[in-house]
Amino acid sequence: MTHLKNTIASNEPGLSIRNDGGAERTPKEPLAPDFGAMDDRSVRAWTEAMSVAPLGDGRYSVEGQSDETYVVDLPESGCTCPDHTIRGERCKHLRRVVIEVNRGRVAPPGRVRGICEACGREAFLPEGGPPLCDTCRLDPGDFATDRETGDTVVVARVTGVRADEVTVGSRGRTVADYPTNEGYPSDDLVVEVVYPFSRSGVSFADLPRYSFPFSRLARREESLVGPFDRY
Ligand SMILES: [Zn+2]
Numbered sequence: 318m319t320h321l322k323n324t325i326a327s328n329e330p331g332l333s334i335r336n337d338g339g340a341e342r343t344p345k346e347p348l349a350p351d352f353g354a355m356d357d358r359s360v361r362a363w364t365e366a367m368s369v370a371p372l373g374d375g376r377y378s379v380e381g382q383s384d385e386t387y388v389v390d391l392p393e394s395g396c397t398c399p400d401h402t403i404r405g406e407r408c409k410h411l412r413r414v415v416i417e418v419n420r421g422r423v424a425p426p427g428r429v430r431g432i433c434e435a436c437g438r439e440a441f442l443p444e445g446g447p448p449l450c451d452t453c454r455l456d457p458g459d460f461a462t463d464r465e466t467g468d469t470v471v472v473a474r475v476t477g478v479r480a481d482e483v484t485v486g487s488r489g490r491t492v493a494d495y496p497t498n499e500g501y502p503s504d505d506l507v508v509e510v511v512y513p514f515s516r517s518g519v520s521f522a523d524l525p526r527y528s529f530p531f532s533r534l535a536r537r538e539e540s541l542v543g544p545f546d547r548y
């Protein structure tokens with residue numbers, strides 16, 4: 318599993334893409350950017366009437382005053398408008414998308430606006446990943462505590478399937494049916510974990526995996542870097 322990191326940056330102050338996914342932004346933050354940090358073209362790009370809509374894969378459609386619609390490709394720093402394609406300018410459409418992403422108004426590349434399955438809050442969720450916000454999500458290598466036993470486990474993988482859809486063991490019971498998982502939502506996503514200290518001399522990737530409903534696990538602050546990088 319790759320961590321979503323935006324690596325786009327520009328040389329202009331106030332126009333680099335922040336790396337936090339924009340998910341934690343509060344509505345209290347003023348919507349007007351710091352004009353002092355922007356050059357004239359960026360100020361115009363922000364104040365002109367344009368509507369920006371994410372298309373996925375880091376692409377955005379930008380519709381301006383004259384009804385023309387252009388497509389900005391943020392990872393490529395490209396735009397389909399003549400200002401960019403012919404004159405090679407860092408055009409107002411590209412600038413506008415950068416500002417909107419930085420302000421948390423549209424999803425950054427690799428994210429989509431949605432509702433977090435665990436906390437029910439609106440957030441920018443990973444595109445094609447489990448529908449969990451940055452606060453709730455578990456990543457491979459994260460330590461977690463099993464709320465039932467207090468055991469320490471390490472997350473191997475967060476699956477995209479629900480606890481009542483995954484069968485485990487020989488009796489064909491689902492994760493949700495397990496007596497110890499009673500009381501946890503049956504539509505929880507299934508998380509695969511290992512017991513990191515169960516066998517010495519066995520690498521993490523080779524330890525047996527166990528399936529848990531998401532909310533049975535409490536994330537801890539520590540995490541292991543590396544053991545599940547290949548998943
Ligand atoms: Zn443009």
Ligand SMILES: [Zn+2]
Binds near residue numbers: 434435437438451
């Ligand atoms: Zn959440």
